[in-house]
Amino acid sequence: MSDHPDLENSVVAYLVGAAEPDEAELMRVHLAGCEDCRRLVARLQQVVDALPLAVEELEPSKDLKSRIMTAATASSQTHAPAPSARIRSRLRARARARWRPLIRYPHTALAVLAIAFVGLGAWNLYLNDRLARVPTQQRVTTTTLSGQGQLAGSQATVVDLRDQGVAFVTFRHLPSTEAGKVYEIWLIGRSKIPVSGGVFQPDSDGTKTLVVAVDTKERTTIALTVEAGPQGTTAPTQAPSLAGTI
Amino acid sequence: MSGEPWGGVTDPELAEQLAAGSSQALEQLYDRYAALAYSVAMRVLSDPGKAEDVVQEVFLKLWKGATAFDASRGSLRTWLLVAVRNRSIDHLRGRGGHERFEKDISQYAAASGAGSDPWQEVAQSMEREAVRQAVSSLPAEQRQALELAYFGGYTQREIAAMISLPVSTVKGRVRLGLEKVHSYLQGRGFVDE
Ligand SMILES: [Zn+2]
Numbered sequence: 368m369s370d371h372p373d374l375e376n377s378v379v380a381y382l383v384g385a386a387e388p389d390e391a392e393l394m395r396v397h398l399a400g401c402e403d404c405r406r407l408v409a410r411l412q413q414v415v416d417a418l419p420l421a422v423e424e425l426e427p428s429k430d431l432k433s434r435i436m437t438a439a440t441a442s443s444q445t446h447a448p449a450p451s452a453r454i455r456s457r458l459r460a461r462a463r464a465r466w467r468p469l470i471r472y473p474h475t476a477l478a479v480l481a482i483a484f485v486g487l488g489a490w491n492l493y494l495n496d497r498l499a500r501v502p503t504q505q506r507v508t509t510t511t512l513s514g515q516g517q518l519a520g521s522q523a524t525v526v527d528l529r530d531q532g533v534a535f536v537t538f539r540h541l542p543s544t545e546a547g548k549v550y551e552i553w554l555i556g557r558s559k560i561p562v563s564g565g566v567f568q569p570d571s572d573g574t575k576t577l578v579v580a581v582d583t584k585e586r587t588t589i590a591l592t593v594e595a596g597p598q599g600t601t602a603p604t605q606a607p608s609l610a611g612t613i
Numbered sequence: 614m615s616g617e618p619w620g621g622v623t624d625p626e627l628a629e630q631l632a633a634g635s636s637q638a639l640e641q642l643y644d645r646y647a648a649l650a651y652s653v654a655m656r657v658l659s660d661p662g663k664a665e666d667v668v669q670e671v672f673l674k675l676w677k678g679a680t681a682f683d684a685s686r687g688s689l690r691t692w693l694l695v696a697v698r699n700r701s702i703d704h705l706r707g708r709g710g711h712e713r714f715e716k717d718i719s720q721y722a723a724a725s726g727a728g729s730d731p732w733q734e735v736a737q738s739m740e741r742e743a744v745r746q747a748v749s750s751l752p753a754e755q756r757q758a759l760e761l762a763y764f765g766g767y768t769q770r771e772i773a774a775m776i777s778l779p780v781s782t783v784k785g786r787v788r789l790g791l792e793k794v795h796s797y798l799q800g801r802g803f804v805d806e
Contacts, residue, residue, distance in 0.1 A: 373781065373784075375788070376781070376784035376785050376787070376788045377784055379784065379787055379788040379791060380762070380769050380783070380784040380787050380788070382791075383759065383762045383763050383787055383791070384702070384762060384763065384766070385762035385767070385768055385769040385772065385783075385784075385787065386768065386769065387768050387769070387770060390769075410795065410804075410805075410806050411791050411792075411795060413795075413798075413804040413805065414791050414794050414795045414798065414804060415763070415791070416691045416694075416695060417740070417744050417794075417798065417803070417804070418744070418748070418759075418763050418764075418794075419649075419653045419694035419695065419697070419698055420649075420694070420740060420741045420744040420745070421744045421745050421747075421748040421749075422649075422652045422653050422655075422656040422764075423652060423656075424648055424649065424652045425648065425651060425652045425655050426648055426651070427647060427648065427651040427661075427664070427665050427668060428661070428665065431647065431651075431665050431668065431669065432640070432643050432647065434665075434669060435639075435643060435668075435669050435672050435673065436636065436639065436640060436643075438669065438673055439636060439639055439672075439673060439676045440636060442673065442676070442677060563678060565678075597692075597695075597696075598674060598678060598696065599678065601674075601677065601678075
């Protein structure tokens with residue numbers, strides 16, 4: 368392709384954020400179909416990410432730290448704690464308590480747990496240890512949710528370990544998001560206010576398994592939206608294309 | 614806090630403590646990166662009040678959404694500084710002026726986040742020095758194009774109008790500048806390939 372060097376320069380300008388929306392769209396389309404340019408992006412992204420390090424170092428005012436800490440302490444009282452924190456503390460609490468034996472679908476549950484263990488970080492070992500000691504019975508319910516609209520054809524299987532305060536959500540047939548977007552999962556409990564359960568991109572085969580915290584007593588609605596990446600948002604900006612109550 | 618700024622904790626450990634709701638971890642994160650984050654915001658905004666607002670916004674965002682950050686795969690520092698730069702540009706230009714290439718948090722390479730703490734500190738300050746050197750050694754016109762785009766938040770057409778040159782020239786300078794910084798950093802082992 369004779370115009371490819373020009374295209375590469377355009378891709379790089381897009382990478383540093385200099386592309387106008389129309390050109391950015393062209394670059395996304397081009398990147399989707401051009402392996403060479405994706406390699407170029409992977410190589411130069413490291414450099415773009417390092418650019419903030421080039422700035423001259425300055426000191427913020429002395430009271431910024433206390434302002435941030437005060438705001439953080441205040442917000443942790445009004446916001447639901449992050450799911451993984453709740454999961455961890457509950458699991459630790461359970462470690463001291465006795466396991467409650469009431470299993471209905473042990474094979475399903477263990478299969479999904481096994482999937483979930485891929486890439487779930489430091490507390491895998493802990494969970495594995497718990498699982499090894501799971502007696503033969505444990506109360507588990509499984510629900511399947513179907514997508515609609517832009518997620519028609521997508522599915523989520525929710526394995527609800529209600530007694531543990533957690534559910535495993537496995538998405539299937541999820542289309543990949545457009546560049547700059549992420550999936551964000553929302554949990555809506557008694558307060559009716561959606562609380563973010565984290566952002567993710569599906570794996571290349573369109574699947575993803577997440578662990579979310581659920582209320583041990585109340586019904587929880589699980590919903591999925593597409594939001595601006597990389598961090599997602601604090602409140603959903605669109606109606607969910609996949610949702611259900613467990 | 615002791616006089617040891619790193620507190621014996623690596624970034625991935627810190628991210629994990631943050632996700633578990635530890636306000637001490639947030640405090641440590643502040644001690645570690647607030648000055649750098651503030652410097653990035655100041656570079657874009659040139660306004661101490663607004664720069665501090667952005668730093669506060671991003672630290673609180675990380676605090677509230679810490680579960681979305683996969684500590685085992687990500688560099689906390691990169692995430693933080695990229696978020697500060699992006700929010701600063703949003704403040705400066707208003708949303709929707711142009712579009713950014715954004716990655717999923719989990720795609721941030723673990724390269725600069727791991728390691729034991731004394732080494733992490735040394736490695737990070739060496740890296741900072743190398744990036745400064747690399748950018749300041751660029752030919753003036755390449756550095757200008759890169760800085761107007763990355764820290765100024767200007768689009769390629771705006772930059773072209775500013776310096777009265779074709780858009781293709783602006784893109785070419787950005788590309789050349791980034792390639793040079795890449796080979797400088799690669800030669801010192803800070804980036805791959
Ligand atoms: Zn290409």
